[in-house]
Amino acid sequence: MTAAAVHQPDLADPEGFGEIFDAHFGEIHRYVAQRLGPDDAEDVVAETFLTAFRKRGQYDPSRASARTWLYGIATNLVGKHRRSETRALRALDRLPRDRDVQGLAEGVAVRVSAQSLGPSLAGAISRLSKGDRDVLLLVALAGLSHEEIASALGIPYGTVGSRLNRARKKLRKALGGTNPMEGEHG
């Protein structure tokens, strides 16, 4: 999909920004809520669009689609909420999949560390480096291409592939349960 093929709203115009909000709010909200839990997502998704609005002058439509650009901003902001993300992962680890995870933020005083997550898939995701986790989740949850991730995160194209490979390898290991060190605690 080339930039010329899609309608690009004019960001300098408040109406154009409104179009971007309408088109992408749903999926950006979903992505942030997946990573941080629904309660903490609201402020971060608001901050994502506020940041985009403030920096709209720096946005270059020839380099990335508005969608890619928003995922980049959202991912950057999610990275500042490490504790929320760990808490959300722990909730995913423990709750049945269909359970409503609202109310996670109520335990604000509870300190959660990555180590408290067991040798599960959620635990393995939690223990990935930030860079590896961002690439993994932009592929798995957002469905971005390697090229889009490179421009969203401002990293070289080749780095996207190597981070993704490293992340997948670690997850495979966690899922296979072949690591005796981890098996002892399982």
Next chain:
Amino acid sequence: MDELKKVRELYGEPSLDPEVRARVAARLDAERAAPARRRGWRRSAPPAGRPRDDRAPGRAGTARTGRAVRAARSWWAPITAGAAIVVMAAVAFVGPRLVTDEGEGVLLAAAGVVETRPATKGAYWHVKRVLNGSDVRHLWVARDGRAWTSQGAGRPVPFTGKGPFTMDGHELTIAQIEALPDEVGPLLAKVHAILGDVSEDEREGVVADAITGLLWSKPAPPDVRAAAYRALAGLSNVRYLGKGTFSYDVRGVRRELVIDRRSGQVLRATTGQATEAVLEAGWTDVKP
């Protein structure tokens, strides 16, 4: 084994509050409306034609109540679950004051935001609201009193019945609403005068309802809305429930309002089982 598929299954579909969209949109609107006042904004040019106003919203909102420090602290602070704990503690230590310091902060911050917004102009006052989550209603009112309504995507039809603007059943014209006092004391006096004969045990609730009625769907100018927010902060029967939510009883019915301190908007009102959200309210030149 496909790890990516497993990752997607792990995260699943989060349960999303559909009202977050409206709340975030309101925050963006506030940002668009007040570009020069926030830190980090000075680099970008304010929209053309907007008068400069260097009063900080929190300070403007409190100059008349003498509680500048308290409101400045609450300005732009995120509403978090932790706030509920603060509110409970405040109730325990402050005593019978139901609105609490935290709730007062929300109201005064909202007053500061609405006050510093420019008044909108146009030929028609237009309100778009959603009843019970899905029923979309429009109302247009011309300055001469003609009014139209529509439901969903239906055609606008002339409005019939009382109003369209009433305060506890008393009809108000646009000119009367625009002429309301923009100071707390005179505004309350005027509201009492409009309400006229109300029994003593109903009066508190009816006054709270009349004041909140000025906050969203009526064409009250920014200064009047700001005064209404400040008046609400001083009413003894308005209770703060945390997370921007206030409640009071009017004639035996509990009404809850959710107020966003950052945009100065009433996001939602719940009366008994019915909920109402105002998505847009302002002057427009677009004909019904």
